[in-house]
Amino acid sequence: MPAAPDFPPAPDAVKPVRALISLSDKSGLEDVARALAELGVELVSTGGTRAAIEKAGLPVKDVADLTGFPEMMDGRVKTLHPVVHGGLLGVRDAPEHAKAMAEHGIGPIDLVWIDLYPFEATIAGGGDFASAVENIDIGGPAMIRSSAKNHGYVAVCVDRESIDEAVAALKADGSTSLALRKRLAARAFARTAAYDAAVSGWFAGQVEDAAPARKTIAGSLAQTLRYGENPHQAGAFYRTSETRPGVANARQLQGKELGYNNIADADAAYELVAEFEEPACVIVKHANPCGVAVGKDLSEAYARALECDAVSAFGGVVAVNRPLTAADATLITGIFTEVVIAPGADEAAKAVFAAKKNLRLLITDGLPDPLQPGQVFRSVAGGLLVQSRDLARITPADLKIVTKRQPTDEEVRDMLFAFTVAKHVKSNAIVYARAGQTAGIGAGQMNRRDSARIAAIRAKEAGEAHAKQFGGLAHSLAQGSACASEAFFPFADGLLEAVAAGATAVIQPGGSIRDDEVIAAADDKGVAMAFTGVRVFRH
Known part of the structure; x- marks a missing residue:
C-alpha cells in the first residue's frame, strides 16, 4: 500500500481558482459558466x-493551452496528461506534491464539472457496435x-x-466546504461505477456471455420511500438503464407518493396485462x-376482472393495456383503489381520477x-x-392432449x-378461467391441492356475489372452466379438486x-387435459 502524503488534514473551505468543464449535454452551461466567471474562477x-x-x-482556456498538446486521435486523447491529472490529484499542502507542481508548471484545478459521453443513450437508442464503442468515455471517468479521490x-x-450545489455554496460563502x-x-x-456497469453489461451481451465472471447492476435514485415493506424498514426506489415501459419509467400524474409495495404490485400487474392483445384489465393485491379479464373495451374488462374477487380488489392495483376513458375511470373509482397504471388516459379520464386525490395514476x-429478452434479479444473503x-x-400447436377426450x-x-x-401467480398456482375471465385463483400455497381448493372458494364466492347482484341461481364461476397449474400435478388430488370445483x-x-396416475384420474372424470412441456414457476 502506498504511503499517505505527508500533509495536514484537508481544509474545510476551498476557494476555487480554476474550473475544468467538459460536457456532452450542454444544458445550463452558459448560466453556470457565467456565474463562475463572475466569481473570479478561471474556466x-x-x-x-x-x-x-x-x-x-x-x-475560457483550451486544455491544450495547459498541456501544450493538441487534441488528437479524433478526440480520444486530450485530457490524459500529467498537467491535467496533476492539477486534480495534487495535495496542495503536501510539500513534495507542491514542489512537483511548481517544478512542472502544474496549476491546481479546484472545481470540475464533467458529464460523460452518452453511452447509455447510444445503446438505448439501438446504436451499432462501433457507435457504442466510440461513446465509451475514457478521459471523463479518469478525471472524475x-x-x-x-x-x-x-x-x-x-x-x-451537483454543479448547482457547488455554485450556490460559492455564491453564499465564496468557497466549498469539506462536507460538500x-x-x-x-x-x-x-x-463512474454505474457507467462502467453499463459498459460491462453491454459488452457481455455483445459476446453472448450470459453469466460473466463479474456482474454489476447500477441504478439511479428515483425516490426515497417512506418505508419498505413495513414501516420499520427503510426503502428506496432506483431506476436502471432498462427502458422497458412500466412503473419505473411511468409519469405519476396524481396521488400520494408511491410506496414500496405499490411499486412491486404495479410492476406485477403491468407485466401481466401486457400479455393480452384484446382490451384487458388486471387487478393485483x-x-x-x-382478477384478470378481457372484454370488448376496458370498461367491460374491468367489470369482469372485478367480478372475480371484489373483496380482494379493495385497495388493489389496477393495470390496463389501453388508454383510459372517462367511462373506464368512473368504474375504477367506484371502489377504493391504490394505483392505476395504463399506457395513457384522455383528459376526461384524468378529470375523473382527479376527484380521488389519494389514488396514484401512472401513465x-x-x-x-x-417477448423481449431481459434479466430479472433477486437478492439473497x-x-x-x-x-x-x-x-x-x-x-x-404447443399443446399435447394426453386424455381420451x-x-x-x-x-x-x-x-x-x-x-x-x-x-x-406466485407458486404453487392454480387458476380457473372461462371465456376470457379468471374464475378463481389460488396462490402461494405449500401444496397444489390447497391452491386448487382456495381457487375454488374464490370462484364459489364470486358466483354467489354475482347472483346476489344480478339475480338468478348462485353457482361457482368455475363451473365449465379450464384449470391451469403452472407446474405439474405431483398427485391426482389437485386435479380432482379442480374437477370438483367444476373444471x-x-x-x-x-x-x-x-x-x-393423473391422466387416468382425468379420463375417469371425463375431463380433457393438455401438457405444455413448459413450467412457469414464480416463487
Whole structure:
C-alpha cells in the first residue's frame, strides 16, 4: 500500500481558482459558466464545450493551452496528461506534491464539472457496435475519479444538481466546504461505477456471455420511500438503464407518493396485462392477481376482472393495456383503489381520477413486450440471483392432449388464458378461467391441492356475489372452466379438486413420475387435459 502524503488534514473551505468543464449535454452551461466567471474562477474546457463558452462571450482556456498538446486521435486523447491529472490529484499542502507542481508548471484545478459521453443513450437508442464503442468515455471517468479521490481540495460535479450545489455554496460563502466536497465525491464515484456497469453489461451481451465472471447492476435514485415493506424498514426506489415501459419509467400524474409495495404490485400487474392483445384489465393485491379479464373495451374488462374477487380488489392495483376513458375511470373509482397504471388516459379520464386525490395514476406511454429478452434479479444473503425473463408463450400447436377426450376450441382458449395468468401467480398456482375471465385463483400455497381448493372458494364466492347482484341461481364461476397449474400435478388430488370445483379441462406442464396416475384420474372424470412441456414457476 502506498504511503499517505505527508500533509495536514484537508481544509474545510476551498476557494476555487480554476474550473475544468467538459460536457456532452450542454444544458445550463452558459448560466453556470457565467456565474463562475463572475466569481473570479478561471474556466478551462475542451472542444465543443469550450466553443459554447466562447460563444457566450466568456473567457475560457483550451486544455491544450495547459498541456501544450493538441487534441488528437479524433478526440480520444486530450485530457490524459500529467498537467491535467496533476492539477486534480495534487495535495496542495503536501510539500513534495507542491514542489512537483511548481517544478512542472502544474496549476491546481479546484472545481470540475464533467458529464460523460452518452453511452447509455447510444445503446438505448439501438446504436451499432462501433457507435457504442466510440461513446465509451475514457478521459471523463479518469478525471472524475482523480477529482473525487482528491476531494480534500477538489469539488467534482457529475450532474446539474451537483454543479448547482457547488455554485450556490460559492455564491453564499465564496468557497466549498469539506462536507460538500465529500458528498460530491461519493456521488461522482457512484456515477463512474454505474457507467462502467453499463459498459460491462453491454459488452457481455455483445459476446453472448450470459453469466460473466463479474456482474454489476447500477441504478439511479428515483425516490426515497417512506418505508419498505413495513414501516420499520427503510426503502428506496432506483431506476436502471432498462427502458422497458412500466412503473419505473411511468409519469405519476396524481396521488400520494408511491410506496414500496405499490411499486412491486404495479410492476406485477403491468407485466401481466401486457400479455393480452384484446382490451384487458388486471387487478393485483400483494403481488398476485385477484382478477384478470378481457372484454370488448376496458370498461367491460374491468367489470369482469372485478367480478372475480371484489373483496380482494379493495385497495388493489389496477393495470390496463389501453388508454383510459372517462367511462373506464368512473368504474375504477367506484371502489377504493391504490394505483392505476395504463399506457395513457384522455383528459376526461384524468378529470375523473382527479376527484380521488389519494389514488396514484401512472401513465407509461407504452406496454412492455412480453417477448423481449431481459434479466430479472433477486437478492439473497451474500448474493444475487440472476435469470432471464420468462418468455414462455404457449400456443395451441404447443399443446399435447394426453386424455381420451379432446378439448373443444373454447376449452383450448380458456386453457391458454388460464395458463398465461398462472405464469404471473406466485407458486404453487392454480387458476380457473372461462371465456376470457379468471374464475378463481389460488396462490402461494405449500401444496397444489390447497391452491386448487382456495381457487375454488374464490370462484364459489364470486358466483354467489354475482347472483346476489344480478339475480338468478348462485353457482361457482368455475363451473365449465379450464384449470391451469403452472407446474405439474405431483398427485391426482389437485386435479380432482379442480374437477370438483367444476373444471372441464386442465392444462399443466406434465413431467411428474405420476403423470399416468393423473391422466387416468382425468379420463375417469371425463375431463380433457393438455401438457405444455413448459413450467412457469414464480416463487
